Amino acid sequence: MRRSPALSACLGSVLWLLSLGACEKSTTTAPDGATGNGPTTSDGTPTGKPVEKGSYADLAGRFERAAAQPGGAGKPELDGLTPQLVDAASKRLSELAIVHDVERGDKVAALWISAESGSPLGRLSESLRAGGDTRTVYDLGWMRDNPGRPAGYDPRANVLRLEHAVIQRGGDPDEPRLRHEQGRAEVWGLLRRGQPSPYHFRLLAGSGDDEVVHGDEVHARARDLVRELQGVQDLLISPDDAPVTQADLAAVLAAQKGGPALARPLTELELRFDRLAAAAVRGAADTAKLAPQLKQAQTRARAKNAAQLSAGPRGATALLQLDPVKGDPSAIAHALQIDLAESTGPEDPKNPALLKAQLTSSGKTIERHAAHFAAVVELLERITATPSGSERRTLFKALESVIEPVAEDAPAKAQAQAAYVKRFDEALKGPASIK
16 A cells, blocks of 8 residues: 555654654663762772762662662652752762753753863763754753663753763763763764764664664764773783683673673673673674665665655655565564755755765665674684683784774775784784784
């Protein structure tokens, strides 16, 4: 049955909103640290020191424990803690010279971080505001009303919600989850400025809510690789730093690939390796799913009126219905939403050409990332299979040579997974072998 243009536009708008909701739900996990167990190290791990009753750390910990109670059982406690935590957080931010505005109301309890240059967190807020008019907020009202859902970037509201860990760490803009969400917000900022990006798309399952892969997440995880590898190497400066066994690292990697998690708190080194492994493993899975779908979408887009067009966050959003990928045992039919930043709206006659150009750019970018993520996973497996601690340090150091993906204009052979592994092996031989 053919859909009318009005129905198609309505369907596109509904799926766009569903995709944004799914984006919030699919945000992986809350950041390490800020567990309510006391003060934390620079990496967010608990120090084991007791906290003062009524302090920010005490209230934030109680808030998180109440939010974690199943079935909303902690809601009454969350209601009581929210105003206290607003006051404690505002006091802590003031002590840190972080300029902010407090908003209170029946359903509102938020601390808005001012876009100013007087603090590192203020400068981050300033950058996001300039890049895409994104506001930064510690939104306790939202956390109270959405227990168990991690904070982060919300494209529908165009706000970046801070986790407790950011405040716990003294307003640290380098808190891992914050940096990840910043990467997502920057992709959306380009869209709002009318600048195209290969990450302006979302892959939706049939319901528009499940098994979603977002282009902005691919970008953010590629950046996570660089940051977390540097963090691991910072802890491996001397042979006495952060001792860890082969079995420990192998268990951390296996857990990210679906195996059982270690039945103990992770050390600082293990936490950083865990985040490095998460970026690589999840990035590899996402790009492996995306690559065949984007190829199919490029073929579909050649047909006349192949896409359903609707108003997007800027310009137009194209919706392409796809067939199940051959060989996929799930046999799920996906849909691809592509934001056309340079479009003037659904009726723009340039939309077909813009769609083809966007899909070509996205397809090439995802192919490059797929090879890169898969290569890093392969090399991490090789590192965790190495029993010698000193050899593992050497391997980690060599990993630096392949941690960033090749440039977009690199020759095709440099984009293959094997090329990254070859570059890694050359790095092991010494500086003279690296061209």
